[in-house]
Amino acid sequence: MKTLFDKVWDSHIVAQEEDETLLYVDRCLIHEGSRHTFDALHERGLSVAHPDKVFAFSDHYIPTDPQARSRGVASIPDAEIRNMVELLIRNTDEFKISRFGWGDARQGILHVAGPELGLSQPGIVLVGADSHTSTHGAFGNLSFGIGASETTHVVATQTIWQRRPDTLHIRIDGALGFGVTAKDIILAVIAKIGIGGAIGYAIEYAGSAIAAMSMNERMTICNMSIEAGGRAGMIAPDDTTYQFLAGRPFSPKGQAWDNALKFWRTLPSDPGAKFGKEVDIDAARVVPMVTWGTNPEQSLPITERVPDPDKEPDAETRIEYGKALTYMGLKPGMRLTEIAVDRVFIGSCTNSRIDDIRAAAAVAKLGRAVIPAWVVPGSESIKRQAEAEGLDRIFTDAGFEWRNAGCSLCTALNGDQLKPGERCGSTSNRNFQGRQGPGGRTHLMSPAMAAAAALRGHLVDVRELGGRN
Amino acid sequence: MEAFTTWSGIAVPFDETNVDTNQLCPTRFNKVPWGPRFAKILLHDRRFNADDSEKPDYILNQEPYRRAVIAVAGRNFGVGSSRETAVLGLMGFGIRSVIAPNFGDIFYNNSLKNGVLPVRLPTAIVDLLLRQLLAQRGAQMRVDLPSQTVTGPDGATHPFDIAPLSKKRLLLGLDEIAHTQEYGGEIKRFEERQAKDYPWLGAAPT
Ligand code: SF4
Numbered sequence: 157m158k159t160l161f162d163k164v165w166d167s168h169i170v171a172q173e174e175d176e177t178l179l180y181v182d183r184c185l186i187h188e189g190s191r192h193t194f195d196a197l198h199e200r201g202l203s204v205a206h207p208d209k210v211f212a213f214s215d216h217y218i219p220t221d222p223q224a225r226s227r228g229v230a231s232i233p234d235a236e237i238r239n240m241v242e243l244l245i246r247n248t249d250e251f252k253i254s255r256f257g258w259g260d261a262r263q264g265i266l267h268v269a270g271p272e273l274g275l276s277q278p279g280i281v282l283v284g285a286d287s288h289t290s291t292h293g294a295f296g297n298l299s300f301g302i303g304a305s306e307t308t309h310v311v312a313t314q315t316i317w318q319r320r321p322d323t324l325h326i327r328i329d330g331a332l333g334f335g336v337t338a339k340d341i342i343l344a345v346i347a348k349i350g351i352g353g354a355i356g357y358a359i360e361y362a363g364s365a366i367a368a369m370s371m372n373e374r375m376t377i378c379n380m381s382i383e384a385g386g387r388a389g390m391i392a393p394d395d396t397t398y399q400f401l402a403g404r405p406f407s408p409k410g411q412a413w414d415n416a417l418k419f420w421r422t423l424p425s426d427p428g429a430k431f432g433k434e435v436d437i438d439a440a441r442v443v444p445m446v447t448w449g450t451n452p453e454q455s456l457p458i459t460e461r462v463p464d465p466d467k468e469p470d471a472e473t474r475i476e477y478g479k480a481l482t483y484m485g486l487k488p489g490m491r492l493t494e495i496a497v498d499r500v501f502i503g504s505c506t507n508s509r510i511d512d513i514r515a516a517a518a519v520a521k522l523g524r525a526v527i528p529a530w531v532v533p534g535s536e537s538i539k540r541q542a543e544a545e546g547l548d549r550i551f552t553d554a555g556f557e558w559r560n561a562g563c564s565l566c567t568a569l570n571g572d573q574l575k576p577g578e579r580c581g582s583t584s585n586r587n588f589q590g591r592q593g594p595g596g597r598t599h600l601m602s603p604a605m606a607a608a609a610a611l612r613g614h615l616v617d618v619r620e621l622g623g624r625n
Numbered sequence: 626m627e628a629f630t631t632w633s634g635i636a637v638p639f640d641e642t643n644v645d646t647n648q649l650c651p652t653r654f655n656k657v658p659w660g661p662r663f664a665k666i667l668l669h670d671r672r673f674n675a676d677d678s679e680k681p682d683y684i685l686n687q688e689p690y691r692r693a694v695i696a697v698a699g700r701n702f703g704v705g706s707s708r709e710t711a712v713l714g715l716m717g718f719g720i721r722s723v724i725a726p727n728f729g730d731i732f733y734n735n736s737l738k739n740g741v742l743p744v745r746l747p748t749a750i751v752d753l754l755l756r757q758l759l760a761q762r763g764a765q766m767r768v769d770l771p772s773q774t775v776t777g778p779d780g781a782t783h784p785f786d787i788a789p790l791s792k793k794r795l796l797l798g799l800d801e802i803a804h805t806q807e808y809g810g811e812i813k814r815f816e817e818r819q820a821k822d823y824p825w826l827g828a829a830p831t
Contacts, residue, residue, distance in 0.1 A: 408825030
């Protein structure tokens with residue numbers, strides 16, 4: 157009796173030495189930040205073993221301002237940022253790696269555009285030079301983020317040395333309440349197990365709530381596995397998965413599709429398979445969540461108040477909370493809905509897919525943004541789809557800014573960033589100190605909640621606005 | 626990779642939990658090529674003001690901690706982003722071993738690849754070491770990989786675990802890629818089998 161994880165792991169073992177396994181890597185995703193890998197390849201005179209198994213995306217450094225995009229790479233004012241965008245072009249050309257870059261209709265964030273291309277298939281091992289590579293596990297594969305040295309190893313050998321992680325089964329049952337989204341569920345999971353709760357584990361998410369989710373929602377869940385410390389997040393493939401994959405550029409076609417489907421159906425964990433650890437979440441009890449602190453476990457239902465460090469029984473927690481509140485500029489005991497925000501960011505590999513854009517638009521329709529609010533689709537194809545549905549007009553009519561695809565304000569690499577002390581309601585995945593720019597303050601939430609915050613200028617329970625999720 | 630056998634010297638207490646890689650290397654420095662600039666990048670926004678002047682009260686800006694080779698920290702050290710620049714910052718500063726109750730997975734692996742030794746010790750021992758270091762400024766410690774022990778400021782030794790292959794690589798400063806290339810035959814056989822069993826993985830996009 158094997159788990160989904162066991163099946164994928166076992167079928168990719170090339171060799172074993174001591175307690176480490178040499179795993180075969182089917183696909184490796186890189187991005188503009190992968191310069192250290194190419195520097196190492198150059199320095200050591202290494203070649204790329206299988207350029208057709210490496211895929212490059214322009215996302216971290218590319219501007220998302222439509223005007224800048226139309227002017228072209230050479231117009232990026234910051235020389236260091238321009239260099240990063242150009243380096244990816246030069247390096248991928250030199251090593252003959254496919255690039256989904258500037259001007260390409262398929263360009264987007266690697267964890268958004270990759271699945272759209274059909275690269276993330278059940279049963280494979282996929283690595284990415286980015287911690288949120290766990291996203292792709294939503295398709296029933298083993299996907300994880302790696303550092304620059306590991307990426308160099310992968311592109312040079314198409315393999316990676318790994319210690320076998322333990323397995324963690326997170327069972328999420330029940331129906332999501334009104335206004336509650338996949339983002340709220342995963343924030344609730346992280347609040348429950350902590351940012352270190354899954355260190356050393358590959359997570360499998362299961363249960364009726366997961367089964368009922370779309371692929372976009374499942375990707376939101378798996379995306380944030382790393383925020384609980386998990387090595388990977390996986391969801392068993394099912395008809396939802398196959399429907400999403402059918403007809404994608406890299407998906408098998410014709411007879412190959414039938415053969416693939418037969419194989420994919422063997423992947424779900426066997427009934428009675430054993431996991432190292434089990435956690436249960438009642439989805440029906442989750443309400444819209446927001447983070448108040450400086451890491452993703454420091455979140456609470458929007459109906460709560462900012463915690464009072466002095467009331468915490470544990471000394472370490474008192475210190476942690478105290479520091480977080482100082483950085484965030486919040487008073488203990490204030491209502492979360494009293495927190496005024498300076499701007500809103502709807503985007504990132506967590507929440508920039510079409511479902512997210514639609515949910516935000518449904519709320520934007522109810523009013524007008526009173527603070528700067530950006531909507532940054534995860535890929536150019538999502539941008540086109542949203543425009544075809546008229547969503548861009550809903551946003552611009554409501555005073556939101558509609559931009560081009562990229563990581564943007566999630567990580568502040570391309571120059572989109574918060575000013576010191578500025579407070580942002582954000583649909584991204586990390587609220588670490590300085591994540592959205594030095595001194596910037598981040599509150600994580602769902603797209604509907606972020607859009608609601610834009611209309612009110614403070615955190616607000618989206619359920620009060622009557623918008624759908 | 627630089628070999629790691631034994632390091633002893635000044636140990637700096639990072640008496641903090643959840644020091645994420647964004648703190649260790651603020652995002653905007655990810656684009657910097659590896660080199661001397663990394664000495665300043667470690668914990669940059671904690672160490673420097675906006676005008677680039679040092680914050681004198683930050684521990685790494687004080688003697689004797691400017692010469693620290695070992696760091697002791699609270700739980701969840703190095704969680705977050707996969708940026709290897711977090712390790713390069715430690716290396717650049719001169720810190721060759723970090724001791725903590727646990728580490729972010731990717732940071733842990735990145736450290737091993739660069740000759741920085743992450744040492745997991747039980748929380749109670751880490752707390753003890755932190756207390757000793759805070760009580761005795763500039764105290765020395767020793768991290769010994771061959772015997773897998775940490776020697777605290779009081780001279781007591783504490784054993785730690787490390788995966789045997791990782792240990793071997795660090796001790797010999799082994800080149801991992803060259804080592805893997807010795808498995809070239811196995812890799813080729815795997816690829817042949819896979820091309821037969823899952824031919825669609827190699828198909829060109831349509
Ligand atoms: S959107 Fe944010 S988290 Fe996702 S890949 Fe880009 S920078 Fe990383």
